[in-house]
Amino acid sequence: MTDAPTSTVARRLDALPFTRTHLRVLTGSGTGWALDAMDVGLISFIIAALISEWSLSTADASWIASVGFMGMAIGATVGGLLADRLGRRTVFALTLLVYGLATGASALVGGLAVLLVLRFLVGLGLGAELPVASTYVSEFAPVRMRGRLIVILEAFWAVGWTAAALIGYLVIPNLENGWRWAFAIGAIPAAYALVVRWGLPESPRWLERQGRTAEADAIVRAIERSASVSATEAPVAAPPAAPPAATSTGERLAALWAPEFRVRTACLWLVWFCVNFSYYGAFIWIPTILFAQGYDLVKSFGFTLIITLAQVPGYAVAAWLIEVWGRRLTLSVFLAGSTVAAILFGTATGEGAIIAAGMALSFFNLGAWGALYAVTPEMYPTSLRATGSGWAAGVGRIASIVAPLTVPPLLALGGAPLLFVVFAVFFAGAAASAWGLVDRRGVALDDR
Numbered sequence: 001m002t003d004a005p006t007s008t009v010a011r012r013l014d015a016l017p018f019t020r021t022h023l024r025v026l027t028g029s030g031t032g033w034a035l036d037a038m039d040v041g042l043i044s045f046i047i048a049a050l051i052s053e054w055s056l057s058t059a060d061a062s063w064i065a066s067v068g069f070m071g072m073a074i075g076a077t078v079g080g081l082l083a084d085r086l087g088r089r090t091v092f093a094l095t096l097l098v099y100g101l102a103t104g105a106s107a108l109v110g111g112l113a114v115l116l117v118l119r120f121l122v123g124l125g126l127g128a129e130l131p132v133a134s135t136y137v138s139e140f141a142p143v144r145m146r147g148r149l150i151v152i153l154e155a156f157w158a159v160g161w162t163a164a165a166l167i168g169y170l171v172i173p174n175l176e177n178g179w180r181w182a183f184a185i186g187a188i189p190a191a192y193a194l195v196v197r198w199g200l201p202e203s204p205r206w207l208e209r210q211g212r213t214a215e216a217d218a219i220v221r222a223i224e225r226s227a228s229v230s231a232t233e234a235p236v237a238a239p240p241a242a243p244p245a246a247t248s249t250g251e252r253l254a255a256l257w258a259p260e261f262r263v264r265t266a267c268l269w270l271v272w273f274c275v276n277f278s279y280y281g282a283f284i285w286i287p288t289i290l291f292a293q294g295y296d297l298v299k300s301f302g303f304t305l306i307i308t309l310a311q312v313p314g315y316a317v318a319a320w321l322i323e324v325w326g327r328r329l330t331l332s333v334f335l336a337g338s339t340v341a342a343i344l345f346g347t348a349t350g351e352g353a354i355i356a357a358g359m360a361l362s363f364f365n366l367g368a369w370g371a372l373y374a375v376t377p378e379m380y381p382t383s384l385r386a387t388g389s390g391w392a393a394g395v396g397r398i399a400s401i402v403a404p405l406t407v408p409p410l411l412a413l414g415g416a417p418l419l420f421v422v423f424a425v426f427f428a429g430a431a432a433s434a435w436g437l438v439d440r441r442g443v444a445l446d447d448r
Contacts, residue, residue, distance in 0.1 A: 080390015
């Protein structure tokens, strides 16, 4: 297969300047993304607190993280399929509602078993939201800035993770039942789901693909009016000439492994798996590892907050480079940097070395995440874009399930040096796999 001729809606979207609607879609989706990050980040601090308060073993604690990632694996795969069937905005709002309510309920638990059930439900919502949000924003973004906007979207993760670090530093150690208050704050996405559902437009590309051309045209015309662009410069939206790459759920799943897509799917899944393994294995456990090395809870949380702040320049540099170097080179360079930083962090001694190596790991790893989220939706046409993105994320979540469970035995076997060498090997594998992806910098999205 080859790319279909670009549809009328797609051409008009790609010709637009950056408008208020783009800003609203980006910040609206980014806020949901930040709330996701806050929830994932909070659990790393809550685990450290519960080990002390509930006298949990490291194995019990690792299950708190891993069961959430089990839910994320299922949520990502199902969420992508639903988003291609029901629409991007609808599924985005639903996922926010599910994980927001489950997070709020977690504040009331009295034991590990109920917490594990709720963390699984949280994972379902989180897992579905992230690939759907990146697909949604990519389908609005003009071609010349698409990669940069997706990296900026992913940069909201740093905002949420920093908020989690602040809550972990200021709330959890300083208030009675501070971890319960942290969970209560994490319930905010349930309310925000209403904003998403009624305040953001549906993707015109998806609407056109469903034959709802009048609705697609109305949304694009509204954006054109806000940008003072004449809608009469292009004909009213019409269905693309080429048939969709897939229409049913079974066809979408099979299409991921069609000759046109099989290499990029395999490489994309490998990158997602390796990056998830190293990222979640490291960052979920960093506060606990520092605590085990003799730093008290407040100091270990403070170190983690400083390390987290390095995510912001990582995203900023990746957002610039992705439209200069392209997707593959930017992704592979940041993954190579993550490889070196992981080794340095695992062997660091002394507060200064720990913070410096941790900041380097945070800088390179989160820059790589930004590039990965930018490249993923571009691998597939509109009719299976969310499915492809969701399944790649779902495969990655398998690694995030396994990673927290492997940390305790690896620490027992060889301590932090062995643990972070293992993470470095996975980062290196992801860097190599990135070269099997298609670089679509400056190329219109495939709207089949």
